[in-house]
Amino acid sequence: MRLTGLNFDEIPRLDVPLRFYLTAPFFAVVVSLLLIWQGDYIWLGRWMPASLAITHLVAIGMMAMIMIGSLFQIMPVLCGAPIKIPPLPLILMQAGLIFGTLALSAGFFGWPTFGGSFLLLALSLGYFIVSLLRVLIFKAAGQQTRMPIMLAAIALGFVLLAGLLLLAGYLWGYYPVPGKNLTHLHAGTGIFGWVLLLIMAVSFQVIPMFHVTPEFPRYWRIALPVMLVIGLVSIVVATLVQVSFYFSSALIAGVGILYSIIGLSRLRARKRKLPDVVVSYWQWAYSCLILGCLLMIAMPIIPLPQQGKAEVFIALTIGMGFVLGVIQGMLLKIVPFLISLHLQPIAMANPNAMMLLPDHYSLISRKQMKIQFWLYLLGMVSIVVSLCYPPATASIGLVMLLNWLWIGYNILTASSMFYNVRKQMLAS
Numbered sequence: 001m002r003l004t005g006l007n008f009d010e011i012p013r014l015d016v017p018l019r020f021y022l023t024a025p026f027f028a029v030v031v032s033l034l035l036i037w038q039g040d041y042i043w044l045g046r047w048m049p050a051s052l053a054i055t056h057l058v059a060i061g062m063m064a065m066i067m068i069g070s071l072f073q074i075m076p077v078l079c080g081a082p083i084k085i086p087p088l089p090l091i092l093m094q095a096g097l098i099f100g101t102l103a104l105s106a107g108f109f110g111w112p113t114f115g116g117s118f119l120l121l122a123l124s125l126g127y128f129i130v131s132l133l134r135v136l137i138f139k140a141a142g143q144q145t146r147m148p149i150m151l152a153a154i155a156l157g158f159v160l161l162a163g164l165l166l167l168a169g170y171l172w173g174y175y176p177v178p179g180k181n182l183t184h185l186h187a188g189t190g191i192f193g194w195v196l197l198l199i200m201a202v203s204f205q206v207i208p209m210f211h212v213t214p215e216f217p218r219y220w221r222i223a224l225p226v227m228l229v230i231g232l233v234s235i236v237v238a239t240l241v242q243v244s245f246y247f248s249s250a251l252i253a254g255v256g257i258l259y260s261i262i263g264l265s266r267l268r269a270r271k272r273k274l275p276d277v278v279v280s281y282w283q284w285a286y287s288c289l290i291l292g293c294l295l296m297i298a299m300p301i302i303p304l305p306q307q308g309k310a311e312v313f314i315a316l317t318i319g320m321g322f323v324l325g326v327i328q329g330m331l332l333k334i335v336p337f338l339i340s341l342h343l344q345p346i347a348m349a350n351p352n353a354m355m356l357l358p359d360h361y362s363l364i365s366r367k368q369m370k371i372q373f374w375l376y377l378l379g380m381v382s383i384v385v386s387l388c389y390p391p392a393t394a395s396i397g398l399v400m401l402l403n404w405l406w407i408g409y410n411i412l413t414a415s416s417m418f419y420n421v422r423k424q425m426l427a428s
Contacts, residue, residue, distance in 0.1 A: 010076040010080075010081075010082040011073060011076050011077065011082070011338075011341060011342070012072050012073070012076070012082060012083075014338060014339065014342045014415070014418065016069070016072045016073075016090070017069040017070060017072050017073050017334075017338065018069070018411065018415055019069070019094065020065050020066060020068055020069025020070075020072075020094065021065075021066055021069050021331065021335070021411050022408060022411055022412070023061070023065050023094070023098065024061065024062045024065050024066050024404070024407075025404045025405060025407055025408035025411075026061075027057050027058070027061030027062050027065065027101070028062055028400060028401070028403075028404030028405075028407075029401060029404065029405070030057055030061070030102075030105075031054055031057045031058055031061075031062070031397070031400065032397040032398070032400045032401035032404070033397065033401075034050060034053060034054055034057070034397070035054065035393065035394065035396050035397025035400065036394045036397035036398060036401075037397075038050035038054075038393075039390075039391070039393045039394050040386070040390030040391055040393045042054065042312060042393060043308075043309050043312055043386075043387075043390045043393065044308065045308035045309075045311070045312065046308070046311050046312055046315060049108040049109050049110075050108075050109075051312065052105075052108045053105040053106075053108040053109065054105075055315065055319075056101060056104050056105055056108075057101060057105050058319060058320075058324075059190060059191075059319075060097065060100075060101040060104075060121075061097075061098070061101045061102075062324065062327075063195060063319075063323055063324070063327065064097070064125075064194075065097065066327050066331070067195070067198060067327075068097075068128060070202075070330075070334065071083065071132065071149075071198075073334070073338060074149075074202065075132075075135060075140065075149075078142055078145045078202075078205055079135075079136070079140035079141055079142045079145055079146050079149070080139075080140065080141045080142060081135045081136075081139035081140040081141065082135070083131055083132055083135050084131075084135075085128075085131055089127070092124075093124045093127055093128060094124070095124075096120040096121065096123055096124025096125075096127075097120075097121070097124045097125065099116075099120055100116070100117045100119075100120030100121035100124060100125075101117070101121070103116045103117035103120060104117035104121065104167075114167055114170055114171055115171060117167065118164060118167045118168070118171065121160070121163070121164075122160070122164055125156070125160050126160065129153055129156055129157050129160065132149075132153045133150070133153050133154070133157075136149060136150045136153060137150070144204065144218075144221055145201050145202075145204070145205060147225070148197050148198070148200055148201030148204075148225045149197075149198060149201045151193075151197050151225055151229055152193065152194050152195075152197035152198040152201065153194075155189050155190075155193025155194040155197060155232065156190075156193070156194040158185075158189045158193065158236075159186060159189050159190040159193065159194055162182055162183075162185050162186035162189065163186050165182055166182055166183060166186060169182075177239055177240065177242065181238075181239045181242060181245075182239065184235070184239070184245050185235055185236065185239045188232070188235050188245070188248075188249065188252070189232055189235065189236075191318060191319070191323070192228060192231070192232065192252045192256070193228075193232050195323055196228065196256065196259075197225060197228060197229075199323070199326055200224060200225060200228075200259060201225075202330075203216075203263060203282075203326075204216045204221050206330070206333070207263065207266055207267065207282070208266070210278065210333050211267065211270045211272065211276065211278070211279055211282075212270055212271045212272045213266040213267060213269055213270040213271070214266060214269050216262065216266060220262055224255060224258065224259050224262075227251070227255045227258075228252065228255045230251070231248055231249075231251040231252035231255060232252070234247070234248040234251065235248045235249075235252075246299070246300065249296055249297075249299075250296070250297050252293075252296075253292075253293035253294070253296040253297050254293070254297070256289050256290075256292075256293040257289075257290050257293045257294065259289075260286035260287070260289045260290045260293075261286075261290075263282065263286050264283060264286050267279055267282055267283060277329070277332065277366070277369040277370060277372075277373045278329045278330070278332050278333050278369075280329075280373060281325055281326065281328060281329025281330075281332075281373060281376070282326065282329060284321070284325055284376075284377070284380070285321065285322045285323075285325035285326045285329070286322070287321075288317050288318065288321025288322040288325060288380070289318060289321075289322040291317055291321075292314045292317040292318035292321070292322065293318075295310060295313070295314050295317070296314060309387070313383070313387050316383045316396075317383070320379065320380075320383065320400075321380055321383075324376075325376060328372065328373075328376055328403075328407060329373075331407065331410075331411065332364055332369050332372070332410075335363070335364065335410075335411055335414050335415075336360035336361075336363040336364055336414060337360070339358070339363055339414060339415070339417075339418045340357065340358070340360065342418070342422075343357055343358075343418070343421060343422060343425065344357070346422065346425045346426060347425065350425065350428060352428045353424075353425035353426075353428045356421055356424055356425050356428065357421075358417060358421055362417070363413075363414040363417055363418075364410050364413075364414050368406075368410050371406060372403065372406050372407060372410060375399060375402055375403035375406060376403055378399050378403075379396065379399040379400055379403055382395040382396045382398075382399050383396055
């Protein structure tokens with residue numbers, strides 16, 4: 001782990017990331033109920049109202065919510081520059097994300113809410129993107145982390161712009177390019193630009209730090225994001241000139257496979273060989289990314305009647321298997337790490353309070369971690385079973401409900417312990 005550029009002096013209050021982390025289980029409950037209600041209708045294709053609603057509830061309400069919350073902590077620690085948003089605008093920004101996402105998802109079922117979602121998501125996400133880019137351009141250090149995060153933020157800007165154009169097309173009939181091409185750009189830039197670039201940037205730092213692995217080689221830390229950006233730019237070009245996306249998708253999928261193989265090799269070479277649930281999360285997540293990317297490359301040889309079902313399976317494998325798998329695993333490390341980080345200044349100012357510092361496993365126990373991980377694996381099994389037997393699709397929602405309620409419980413108990421210990425440390 002390279003410690004250059006790390007800065008622990010300007011970290012925000014703990015409640016800033018926690019409010020975003022604790023919002024994700026709420027959206028997971030909504031997604032779970034939709035999966036239970038709609039069942040095997042989602043396998044009819046990713047253009048179905050239920051599929052579109054679930055996709056955006058997961059992408060914004062769960063993935064983006066946790067990633068944005070994490071960036072408030074990542075930026076001062078890895079780049080030495082905090083994202084400074086005053087309390088009231090921060091509350092309004094998160095409220096815009098919550099209600100904008102709910103309005104967008106309701107619109108897919110025919111509710112007249114697209115107009116409200118257009119305004120709320122444009123203002124909230126737009127405000128966050130501008131705030132993040134301002135810090136990255138003018139204040140951030142730590143070049144090896146700063147650049148991938150900046151590329152991810154720019155990709156998020158493209159995702160937002162494409163999404164707003166799609167909403168404008170529905171509301172006012174304005175499509176600068178054919179709607180389906182714009183949808184491919186929106187989805188591809190979202191999962192492989194904003195999400196994958198940010199996961200890459202963070203993994204280059206946290207895998208060596210938390211798991212005592214060799215560093216990612218410098219040439220791969222540069223080459224992987226560059227190749228991914230080339231693939232994303234080719235998608236933009238394909239959208240504008242209205243040609244096939246296949247070769248662009250295959251290039252991006254190849255980068256995803258290469259990144260996963262390198263990540264797995266780092267984890268195999270870790271110095272600390274003790275069992276670790278978070279290492280297992282990374283290994284399964286990388287495996288899901290490899291499977292999803294291989295299926296993307298193989299799409300032309302999949303029979304046409306099965307391609308819609310295959311697209312849904314790819315989305316579930318990469319979205320829930322890889323992205324949410326990484327997020328679940330990282331929460332098990334980040335939440336205890338942040339709690340310890342916020343208690344250390346009190347302990348340093350008062351040596352008598354040092355003995356009260358909680359161990360990471362007293363914040364989220366090994367048993368709690370294992371239960372969370374096994375629920376995640378059960379969710380992956382339910383996806384495969386539902387692919388083979390669509391009437392079982394409701395089981396995905398049921399397992400997801402249990403999984404994310406448990407995650408919410410883990411975060412709540414850890415944060416409750418933080419406030420109790422902090423009170424004791426200040427009184428000692």
